Amino acid sequence: MNAVNDLPSTFDASRKSWIESANDPLGDFPIQNLPFGIFSDRDNDTRRVGVAIGDQIVDLAALQAAGLLSVPAPNVFARDALNDFIALGRDVWRSVRIQLSRLLACDTATLRDDAALRATVLVRAADARLHLPVQIPGYTDFYSSKEHATNVGSMFRDPKNALLPNWSEMPIGYNGRASSVVVSGTPVRRPNGQLKLPDQERPVFGACRKLDIELETGFIVGAGNALGEPIACEDAEAHIFGMVLLNDWSARDIQQWEYVPLGPFNAKTFATTISPWVVTLDALEPFRIAQPVQEPQPLAYLRHRGEHAFDIHLEVTLRAPHARQASTIARTNFKHMYWTMAQQLAHHTVAGCNTRVGDLMGSGTISGPTEDSYGSLLELTWNGKKPLELKEGGTRTFIEDGDELSLVGWCQGDGYRVGFGACTGEILPALA
């Protein structure tokens, strides 16, 4: 195992790869990133673990089989989900990161100068199909953007008391539906459900008329906790493997009618899309910054010293059917989030709830302070009152059939970006 002392070298902004595409300053996958995912390709439809680098994917199953990757578990990358690898623990994630960073660096000849070996362990991303990166035992969604909670409270409750009293005391969260989490690129069918129209006494059944996105990130639990044994806030980040982009598709009309008193259900369970590459917390380390000041000071179990926010630029694009170009409809940043991931995990477990490797925890909609930084159409159009203008003409209040929505995000380094790739879904018409 490599010394964890070598970890800082993997962040070195000047490190370049012999894979030239990885050195594109606007690319998502430089040598400083090395995110993990599950892929298959045209020549080999077996799913296995890969790492994105430039326009290539490193096949870790092949790399381990070739004896070029030291990991204390045989064939742990020849799997259809990252869970078994993640379960090996943080020292192993870090060791693999360090080994890959060395192997892919300009001055390492092992792969660079061996065309036959390269052909065995590298797959062009364009030839690959990406799959759900983890088997997700549990999915939880939080509600941790103050701006989002304030906007929603203003619209549906009381603008003067938009934030409920519990919001400032805890990272409010709820259980999501893990079965319907899908990977970027999976088409999403517009849901049917009960709609309560203002002019009718009883609900009608029909296709959602207010289909929306929620721009979120999600983190993947890397080390769980036993039932009855909470994770302390100071320890929580060590339990996190990495992050993805997450689109918490939402049927606003279904939600508004069903959500009292037990929370959203069918309005959310029809699909949740995540990006295919899990960017490790280690790769995000250089982009750590201070979280917003929390006032009132949280209760003791929610306190942590130091900086626990991350500077991740986020954008949402909408491509209308037949449009050549997508319109950017929102730009925001993960750093605006009031509650940190560590606080979310500490709160989730404080009553005794156990978590498991692969659990997905959504951030909640990420809205910034300005009107163009909101993370949902609900907020961007103020519940349909202010339609958005699209680049090639036309407007949107909510999502129409055939629209393709994408989330993208990256951390801006010095001459490079640590990016997430896209989190995309196209809307299919509702079932008749």
Next chain:
Amino acid sequence: MNAVNDLPSTFDASRKSWIESANDPLGDFPIQNLPFGIFSDRDNDTRRVGVAIGDQIVDLAALQAAGLLSVPAPNVFARDALNDFIALGRDVWRSVRIQLSRLLACDTATLRDDAALRATVLVRAADARLHLPVQIPGYTDFYSSKEHATNVGSMFRDPKNALLPNWSEMPIGYNGRASSVVVSGTPVRRPNGQLKLPDQERPVFGACRKLDIELETGFIVGAGNALGEPIACEDAEAHIFGMVLLNDWSARDIQQWEYVPLGPFNAKTFATTISPWVVTLDALEPFRIAQPVQEPQPLAYLRHRGEHAFDIHLEVTLRAPHARQASTIARTNFKHMYWTMAQQLAHHTVAGCNTRVGDLMGSGTISGPTEDSYGSLLELTWNGKKPLELKEGGTRTFIEDGDELSLVGWCQGDGYRVGFGACTGEILPALA
């Protein structure tokens, strides 16, 4: 495979077993029941599938290995969960039921007269340890008792408009936490959390002071559905493998502070207990009765012809620390439920949500029409205002440390009962 035409013979009230304890008219596990579970025992700590019969467990792994059980999958009972067996489909569940009913019937000599074989395939229940019967990919909890919803609405909202308008239109449900579902007998630690005391502006952190049960049943999904392909109400029962008792432990004080607007979270996720034996829907068939009249008539997607309720008598007992006897604190019946399991499953999937084999769906608290038929201490003591008297002295408003709570339930046949066994948990003190 046996003809499904033989299924009715397995319900025959006059059928007796050569296992004498199975013929006790007050026993839970007569030959008409044959529930499935996972067990290990003193001589063999490998978990495998068993069927309860009287005071014995039939080891299905051993029975299949001995060539006495015809199933189209080798070693499917040598597993630590029922999922692989369940995934074989309803025809196989029924075939196994028919084969077991014959093997265990008085007039079948195969096992009855072969002591060596009996020693191989029968384990005394007293020597066995029971485990979680299914690996649960997803847990959903409904809220389908009109009496319970009315009671809660009266206490916390408005007695005059206790039932929210959406309640009569759909089986309200929410996503639960699958990771913390435990099997009967698992001790449950009192949760810590945020409590909002009436005389203080900010919440305090501490041990739950209003710990409660919720008397529920749960059903196990036997055949899932693909994302975007709803299950029709008329077809829904064919997707259900069987039922268990379910205690949805609830921290009322944590719940009251946290649940707005996204529903209960830490108040519920610390533990949910289920009974170890899954009683198949086939075993419950003779106890099918008409559901309550639904007014207004549900929307078309929630309509089904025929009878879809089941007559299951339910009781809750509380045993105080050091008490010799438990006090029965509630008696009710599953037949009071307003929304049927079929309607719950149709609603769950109508927007496109997929379900998977082993998914657990809780009924919601089962409260009857009378004050002694309520399914929670919240209702039985009317939020602590009317303490319950215990049999050996003392009173209870909510659960105290060391209390053991049990749910039991059975269907009353002619000279026999189809029972569920107990769903029990003892409360440990909160972490300091």
